[in-house]
Amino acid sequence: MxxxxxxxxxxxxxxxxxxxxxxxxxxxPSFREYIIEGLGQIAALPELSGIVQRHRFHGSTQDKAVAAQWLGRRLGSAPDPPRLLLTGGTQNILMILFSRLVPKGSVIAAEKLTYAAIGQLAMLAGVSVLPVDIDSDGLRADALEEICRSHRVAVAYTNPTNHNPTTSIMSTERRQSIADVARRYGVALIEDDVHGFITKHAPPPIATIAPELTWYMMTVSKCLGIGLRAAYLVAPNADKLAQLLACIPSVSTWFVPGLSAALITNLIETGAAxxxxxxxxxxxxxxxxxxxxxxxxxxxxxxxxxxxxxxxxxxxxxxxxxxxxxxxxxxxxxxxxxxxxxxxxxxxxxxxxxxxxxxxxxxxxxxxxxxxxxxxxxx
Known part of the structure; x- marks a missing residue:
């Protein structure tokens, strides 16, 4: 210049x-080099045209297998690939989950201070969000139980690790208490583990305590880059995921961009991620x-x-x-x-x-x- x-x-x-x-x-440091190298390797693939010109849907078989091993670092063990989707981002996932998991007349419970998009996404899905009190340990189990007793709560959304905006990191004991309340009242949990891979000494996710209730989300926006527009969803089981997808097979707004999926998989496989x-x-x-x-x-x-x-x-x-x-x-x-x-x-x-x-x-x-x-x- x-x-x-x-x-x-x-x-x-x-x-x-x-x-x-x-x-x-x-x-x-080295981020640019990792990205350039990964993109170069993808550009040399014989299937490059298909990566760019075709839907990746919710990730290829390879994407899911590689992701399962990577997510296993947070979940204790690799989830079965049929439980897992690679999607076009956290907000896409939340929009679908709010629309499909919350019947008419039911509500979502969430920390009274939470991710800024929650209220907007709930409004677009036509459902209501009720605030749950928090303390220095995050979402209060007693407050969640009180709301479950007095309302038809279908889903509880929580961000227990490096909570946005208060920065609290929920203890393992509190995570167990939240899981216990959800079990008692048959409430599905949506766990947003957005900071899980960059938080030092993060406790295991609630999904490891109550996997049968928890829809676990991990975006790459904080641990790799927001411009990749990609996030993972791990469902409680393969059947529940199939039911979620059954009525919306052609809703491409939450499909993952093909080039992003290929790059993320490359970064994980090479150890760059x-x-x-x-x-x-x-x-x-x-x-x-x-x-x-x-x-x-x-x-x-x-x-x-x-x-x-x-x-x-x-x-x-x-x-x-x-x-x-x-x-x-x-x-x-x-x-x-x-x-x-x-x-x-x-x-x-x-x-x-x-x-x-x-x-x-x-x-x-x-x-x-x-x-x-x-x-x-x-x-």
């Missing part, structure tokens, strides 16, 4: 707001250390060393709206936390800060220093 243009770009970067909204897999996920985990740890250095002394920061974000208690002198607006004036873009609130719930004193949205450590530091300055101004 010519020097003049490079100087202009640096000036534009310096004046651009620091985005701390979205969470995604951060760039890590494991190396990328490990590198992401290391990078997240470095960013968490920066957050602890700058925000830790101010107290009120909820996180762990594997979370892509932190969940921050705001001083009472700040309203969320004022803080978001003040951050914007200071050059930091934040997301209003009510996007994570299930209808009927309101966030009044917390904010989520993405540690991975800023591309560089220097940007992250600058953004956190600006946030720290705002916090200190009203302590």
């Amino acid at each position: 010519p020097k003049v243009l490079n100087n202009i770009k640096q000036l534009a970067d310096a004046n651009s707001p620091i985005d701390m909204t979205r969470t995604m897999a951060p760039d890590v 494991e190396e990328i996920a490990r590198s992401i985990s290391v990078e997240v740890g470095l960013r968490q250390a920066i957050a602890q250095e700058i925000l830790g002394p101010l107290k009120g920061m909820h996180t762990n060393n594997s979370s892509l974000h932190v969940w921050l208690d705001l001083p009472h002198a700040w309203t969320i709206e004022d803080f978001v607006n003040a951050a914007a004036k200071a050059g930091v873009t934040l997301r209003h936390p009510n996007v994570f609130a299930v209808p009927g719930t309101e966030v009044k004193s917390n904010i989520r800060l993405s540690l991975v949205a800023p591309a560089r450590h220097s940007d992250l530091r600058e953004g956190l220093f600006r946030i720290a300055g705002l916090l200190q101004s009203r302590l």
